[in-house]
Amino acid sequence: MSEDNINRAKLTRLAEAIIDDIIKTPDVDIIAEVGQSGVEQARTILFQVKAAASRRLLAQAKHELEAWRAAQTSRTHSLDHAAARDRFEKVRSVDPAFNRKMMMAARNEKESTDRDKDGLIEDLADLQRLDEQDTLE
Amino acid sequence: MNGVSAAERLLMQLGVLGAQDIDLEAIAWHLGAAVKYRHMDAADGTIVGSPKRAIISINRSTIPRRQRFTLGHEIGHWHHHRGRLLFCTPTDVGNFTGGPLDPERQADAFASDLILPRYLVRPKILKLKKPTLTFAHEIADEFRASMTATLIKILNEDFFPILLVCHGKYGRHWFRRTNMVPQWWFPREDLDVQTFAFEILHNGGGEDTFPRKNGAGAWFDFKNVDRYEIHEQSFALPNEEVLTILTIPSEGLE
Numbered sequence: 001m002s003e004d005n006i007n008r009a010k011l012t013r014l015a016e017a018i019i020d021d022i023i024k025t026p027d028v029d030i031i032a033e034v035g036q037s038g039v040e041q042a043r044t045i046l047f048q049v050k051a052a053a054s055r056r057l058l059a060q061a062k063h064e065l066e067a068w069r070a071a072q073t074s075r076t077h078s079l080d081h082a083a084a085r086d087r088f089e090k091v092r093s094v095d096p097a098f099n100r101k102m103m104m105a106a107r108n109e110k111e112s113t114d115r116d117k118d119g120l121i122e123d124l125a126d127l128q129r130l131d132e133q134d135t136l137e
Numbered sequence: 138m139n140g141v142s143a144a145e146r147l148l149m150q151l152g153v154l155g156a157q158d159i160d161l162e163a164i165a166w167h168l169g170a171a172v173k174y175r176h177m178d179a180a181d182g183t184i185v186g187s188p189k190r191a192i193i194s195i196n197r198s199t200i201p202r203r204q205r206f207t208l209g210h211e212i213g214h215w216h217h218h219r220g221r222l223l224f225c226t227p228t229d230v231g232n233f234t235g236g237p238l239d240p241e242r243q244a245d246a247f248a249s250d251l252i253l254p255r256y257l258v259r260p261k262i263l264k265l266k267k268p269t270l271t272f273a274h275e276i277a278d279e280f281r282a283s284m285t286a287t288l289i290k291i292l293n294e295d296f297f298p299i300l301l302v303c304h305g306k307y308g309r310h311w312f313r314r315t316n317m318v319p320q321w322w323f324p325r326e327d328l329d330v331q332t333f334a335f336e337i338l339h340n341g342g343g344e345d346t347f348p349r350k351n352g353a354g355a356w357f358d359f360k361n362v363d364r365y366e367i368h369e370q371s372f373a374l375p376n377e378e379v380l381t382i383l384t385i386p387s388e389g390l391e
Contacts, residue, residue: 054152061167062160068171091222101224102179113179120222123173123185123192130171130190 072126084121091124143216144250156257156280161208164251165193170215172208182207182225184214191215202283206231206248213247214240231286252282253290268297268382269348270370284372285380289313298385302356304328304338305378318385321359328379331355334371338379344372348384356383365389 022030031039092099102113141149151167153159162172170184170191177183177196181203184193193211195204210230214223218240229241231248258276265272268291270284277287288301295315302312302324309326328335332355336342353365368384 051152051154054150055158056152057167058151058153058158058160058163061163065162065166065171068166095222098222098224101226104226116177116180116183116224119175119177119194120183120185120224123183123194126171126173127185127187127190127192130192131187134189 068130081121084125087124088117088121141256142246142250144213144247145254145256148251148254149256153254153257159252159254159280161205161212161251165208165212165215168212168215170212174204179226180224181227181230182211184211184221184223184225186215186220186222188220191219202277202281203231205252205281206283206286209248209251210241210244212251213244216247217243231283249286249290253280253287255290255294258290259294262291262294262296265296267348267384268299270344270346270372270382285374288380288382298387298390300324300383300385302334302381302383303374303378304334304381305376306338310378317390319390322357322385322389323359324356324383325358329355332371332381333369334379334381337371337373338377342373345370348382353389 034042092102102116147164147168148159151158151164165172169189170186170193173192173194174197175194176198177194181196181199182194184191186192193208193215195207195211197204199207207225207230210225211223214221214225225241225244231245232241253276258280261276268288273284273287273291276282276291277284280287282290285303291297292299292301292313292315295317298315298318300312300314300318300322303310309324309328312324314320314322328338332351333345333349337345348368348370350366351369352363353367354362356367356369365386365388367386367389369381371379371381374380
C-alpha cells in the first residue's frame with residue numbers, strides 16, 4: 001500500500017470514529033452543546049444536501065441522455081434492415097395483442113402503417129445497441 | 138385520494154421541487170429509457186423494451202402538450218408493463234372512459250401524477266376559492282399539461298363539489314364527479330339546448346369566460362331537480378367535444 005493510500009485509510013478511520021462518536025452522543029448532550037437552533041440548522045443543511053444529491057441524479061441523467069443523442073447523430077447507420085425486420089416480425093408473431101392492435105390501427109387510419117413499422121424496427125436496433133453498450137460497460 | 142403515488146415518489150427521489158424541474162426525458166433516461174421523436178401514422182407513442190432498457194418514441198405530429206402527456210404515458214407503461222413492445226394509438230392515450238384496471242388507464246394515471254404531481258399541485262388548489270377555467274389554465278400552463286388532465290387533477294382533490302362532463306354532438310362521452318357530490322347528481326346523456334355548453338358545441342363557441350348560473354334541470358333529471366341552480370363553465374375540445382365544469386350548490390350535497 002502506498003504512503004498516500006495509508007494516509008487516506010487513516011483519515012477515513014478518523015472520520016468514521018468522529019461520526020460514530022456524534023451518533024452515539026445522547027440528544028440532550030448535543031442540544032446542550034449546540035443549542036436547539038444549531039440542531040435546526042443541521043437539519044436544514046441535511047435536507048439541502050439530500051435535495052442537492054437528488055437533483056444531481058436528474059442532472060446526470062440529462063447529461064447522459066445528451067451524450068447518447070450526440071452519439072446517435074454522429075453514428076454511421078449500419079442498420080441491417082432485413083435482420084431488424086426479421087427480429088420485429090419475430091417479436092410480433094409471439095405477441096398477438098400487439099399484432100391485433102397494429103392491424104386495427106391500420107384499418108382505422110385507412111392508411112399504411114409502414115412508416116410506424118419502420119420506426120419500430122429502428123427502435124429495436126437502437127435498443128439492441130443500448131443493451132450491448134450496457135454489457136460493454 | 139391520499140398517499141404518494143409511484144410517479145410522485147420518483148419525482149421526490151429526483152429532488153423535483155417545482156413544475157420547471159419535471160424533465161420527462163431525463164426522468165425516462167434515469168429509468169433506463171431513451172426518448173426519440175418522429176412522425177407516426179397510427180400511433181401517438183410506442184415503446185420497445187428489454188428487461189433493463191427501453192426506447193420510447195413519440196409522435197412529433199401532435200401538439201407539444203399531447204407529446205408530453207404521451208411521454209408520461211409511455212414512462213407509465215415502462216413502470217407498470219416493463220419489457221413489452223407497445224403501440225399506443227390516439228385512443229389509448231388520455232382517454233378518460235376506461236376503468237382503473239385497464240393498462241392504458243394505469244399508464245395515464247402515472248402520466249398524470251408525473252406531470253401534475255399532487256404534492257406540487259395541491260397547495261395551489263387549496264388556495265383557491267372556486268374552480269374556474271382561468272385557474273385551470275394557470276396550472277395547465279405552469280405544468281405544461283392539458284386542460285382536461287388539469288381539471289381531472291383538480292376534481293380528484295375532492296376539494297370542490299364539482300362534476301366534469303364531456304359531450305360530443307351525439308351525447309355524453311364521459312363524466313367524473315367528486316366524492317362529496319351525491320350520486321343522484323347524474324348528468325343527462327343529451328346536451329340540453331338550455332345549457333351554455335350547447336352553444337359552444339353546436340355553434341362553434343370557444344370558452345365561457347366565467348361560470349354562469351343555470352337551472353339544474355338543464356343538466357340533470359332527478360325528482361325536484363328544479364329546486365337547484367348550478368354553475369356551469371365550458372370550453373371546446375378538439376374533435377367536436379365540449380367539456381364542462383358543473384358546480385353543485387351546498388344545499389344539494391345534503
